[in-house]
Amino acid sequence: MNSVDISHVAKSFGATQAVTDVSFSVTRGEIFGLLGPNGAGKTTTIRLMLDLLKPDRGEIAVFGGLMTEEKKERIGYLPEERGLYQDAALDRCLVYLAALKGLPPAVAQRRLGGYLERFDLAAHRGKKVKELSKGMQQKAQIINAIIHEPELIIVDEPFSALDPLNTQLVKELLRELAAKGTTIIMSTHQMHQVEELCDRIVLIDHGRNILEGEINEVRGRYAGHAVLVRVAGELPHLPGVQAIAPQNHVTKLTLADDTTPQDVLRALVAANVPVQQFEIALPTLDEIFIRAVREGGAA
Numbered sequence: 001m002n003s004v005d006i007s008h009v010a011k012s013f014g015a016t017q018a019v020t021d022v023s024f025s026v027t028r029g030e031i032f033g034l035l036g037p038n039g040a041g042k043t044t045t046i047r048l049m050l051d052l053l054k055p056d057r058g059e060i061a062v063f064g065g066l067m068t069e070e071k072k073e074r075i076g077y078l079p080e081e082r083g084l085y086q087d088a089a090l091d092r093c094l095v096y097l098a099a100l101k102g103l104p105p106a107v108a109q110r111r112l113g114g115y116l117e118r119f120d121l122a123a124h125r126g127k128k129v130k131e132l133s134k135g136m137q138q139k140a141q142i143i144n145a146i147i148h149e150p151e152l153i154i155v156d157e158p159f160s161a162l163d164p165l166n167t168q169l170v171k172e173l174l175r176e177l178a179a180k181g182t183t184i185i186m187s188t189h190q191m192h193q194v195e196e197l198c199d200r201i202v203l204i205d206h207g208r209n210i211l212e213g214e215i216n217e218v219r220g221r222y223a224g225h226a227v228l229v230r231v232a233g234e235l236p237h238l239p240g241v242q243a244i245a246p247q248n249h250v251t252k253l254t255l256a257d258d259t260t261p262q263d264v265l266r267a268l269v270a271a272n273v274p275v276q277q278f279e280i281a282l283p284t285l286d287e288i289f290i291r292a293v294r295e296g297g298a299a
Contacts, residue, residue, distance in 0.1 A: 001028070001063070001064045002025045002026060002027050002028070002061075002064075003026050003027065003028050003062070003063060003151070003152050003183035004024075004025065004026040004049060004060075004061070004062055004152070004183070004185070005025045005026075005059070005060070005061040006022060006023055006024055006025070006045070006048075006049065006058070006059075006060050006061075007023050007058055007059045007060075008021055008022075008023050008057070008058040008059070009021075009022050009023070009045070009048055009055045009057070009058030009059070009060060010022075010055060010056045010057045010058055010207075011041075011044055011048060011053060011055050011056055012056055017207055018041050018044040018207060019041040019044050019045055019048070019055075019207040019208075020041075020206065020207035020208045021058075021207070021208045021209070022041065022045055022058075022202075022204055022207065022208060022209055023058075023209060024202040024209070024212060026183055026185055027183070028151075028181060028183050029178055029179075029180075029181045029182065029183060030178065030183060030184070030199040030200065031174060031175075031178050031184045031186060031197050031198050031199055032183070032184065032185050032186065032198060032199065032200055032201070032202075033186055033187075033188070033194045033197075033198035033200070033201035033202070034046070034185055034186065034187040034201075034202060034204075035187070035188075035191075035194065035201055035202065035203045035204070035289065036203055036204040036205055037205060037293055040204050040205045040206065040207065041204055041206070041207040041208075042156075042187050042204065043080070043156065043187075044207075045204070046077075046154055046156065046185075046187065048060060049062065049154070049185075050067070050072075050075070050077060050154070051067035051072075062075075062152070063151070063152075073101050073102045073148070073150075074150050074151045074152060075150050075151070075152045075153070075154065076101075076144075076145035076146050076148065076150035076152070076153040076154070077145060077153075077154050077155075078141055078142060078144075078145040078153070078154070078155040078156060078158055079141075079156050080156040080157045080160065082137055082138075082141060083141070084097075084129045084137060084140060084141060084144070085129060086128065086129050086130035087128055087129070087130065088128065088129060089125070089126050089127065089128060089129075090121065090124060090125050090126070090127055090128075090129055090132065090140060091109075091112060091116070091125040091126065093129055093140075094108070094112055094140065094143055094144055094147065095108045095109060095112060097144050098111075098112075098144070098147045098148055101147075101148040101150075102148065103147065103148045108147060108148075111147050112125075112143070112147060115143045115146075115147065116143070118169070118173075119139040119142075119143065119166070119169065121136060121139060121140065121143075124136060133161075134161040135161045135162055135163060135166060137161075138158075138160055138161045138162055139162070139166060139170075142155075142158065142170060142173075146173075146177065150182070151181075151182060151183065152182070152183045152184075152185070153177065153182060153183070153184045153185070154184075154185045154187075155174075155184065155185070155186050155187070155188075156187045156188075157187065157188050157189070158170055158174075158186060158188065159188065159190055159193060167193075171193070171196065171197060174186075174197060175197070186198065191284065191285035191286040191289055192284075192285075192286075194215075194285055195215060195284070195285050198215055199214065199215065200212070200213060200214050200215065201213070201215065201218065201285075203289065203292055203293075205292075205293050205296070210292055210293070210296060211288070211292045215285075218285075218288060219282045219283060219285075219288065220282065222283050222287070222288045222291065222292075223280050223281070223282050223283060224255075224260065224261060224280060225254065225255050225257070225283070226252055226253060226254045226255060226280075226281035226283070227252075227253050227255070227261045227264055227265075227278060227279065227280055227281055228247070228250045228251070228252055228253075228277065228278070228279050228280075228281045229250060229251050229252075229253055229264075229268070229275070229277065229278050230249065230250045230251065230275075230276045230277035230278075231251075231268065231273050231274060231275055231276060232273075232274040232276060233273065233274070235251060235273070236267075236268075236271045236273060238253070238264055238267050238268070239259070239263075239267065240255055240256045240258070240259025240263055240264065241253045241254070241255060241256075241259070241264065242254045242255065242256050250277060252281055261278075261280050265278055
C-alpha cells in the first residue's frame with residue numbers, strides 16, 4: 001500500500017487555476033521530492049493532500065483511503081510559514097502541539113528532551129519562541145513535525161534559515177526516519193539537497209506534471225548534451241561543441257542540440273587525439289529543472 005496516491009487532481013480559486021492536473025504516488029519509506037517553480041501549485045497540492053482544501057476533481061488517497069481525523073495524527077507537517085505560538089515558552093509550546101497529535105504530555109516531555117539536545121536547543125527551552133533566532137525556530141518546527149513519530153512527514157523548505165551544520169543534522173534525521181519506514185515528502189527549491197536525499201521526484205509547473213521518476217533515471221533521460229573529456233595535449237577544434245569549461249582535471253564540452261557524444265568521440269579519434277577519459281556528463285537537477293520548465297516537459 002502506498003502512503004499517498006494522487007490522481008488527476010485539480011483545484012481553482014475563482015478564476016485562478018492553482019492545480020490543473022497533478023498525479024503521483026509515494027511509497028512507504030521513501031523520500032519523495034515535490035518540486036516546481038514559485039506558483040506551480042506545490043503548496044495547494046500539499047493542502048489538498050492534508051484535506052485542508054477539497055479538490056474540484058480527482059482522487060486523493062492517504063494510507064489507502066480518504067483522510068480521517070485518525071489519519072491526521074499519523075502525519076507530521078512542516079509548513080514553510082512558521083506556525084509556533086510566539087509568546088509561549090519553547091518547551092511548553094512543543095508539548096502542547098504534540099498533545100494535539102495525541103501524544104501524552106509525559107511521553108512528549110521525554111522525547112522533547114532528546115530532540116532539544118540533538119538540535120542544540122536545550123539551553124533555550126524556557127525562552128519564548130519569539131526570542132529565538134529564525135534558525136532556532138526552524139529547528140523547533142522540525143521537532144514539532146516529528147515528535148509524535150508520524151508515519152508520513154511532509155516538509156516544505158525544511159532547510160530554510162539553517163546554517164550548514166544544522167542543515168546536515170536535518171538531512172541525517174530525515175535519512176534515519178526513512179530508514180525506519182517513515183515516508184517523507186519534501187518540497188524545496190534547493191536542488192542539491194534533493195539530489196542527496198530523494199529517491200524519486202515529481203516536477204510540476206502551472207499546476208500539472210511535467211516530469212516524474214527516479215533521480216538517476218531522470219538525470220539519464222536528460223543526459224547527452226554534454227561530455228567530460230580528458231586528453232593528452234590540447235583539444236582540437238570540434239564541430240558541434242558550443243562551450244568548453246575546465247572541470248576537476250577534465251574538460252566539459254557542451255554540445256549543440258544536433259550533436260551527439262558519438263559525433264565528438266569520432267572527431268577526436270579522426271584527429272588522432274589520445275583520449276584518456278570520455279563520458280557523458282549527467283546534468284544536475286538544477287539544469288534539468290530549468291530545461292524542463294522551459295520546455296514544458298516536452299522531453
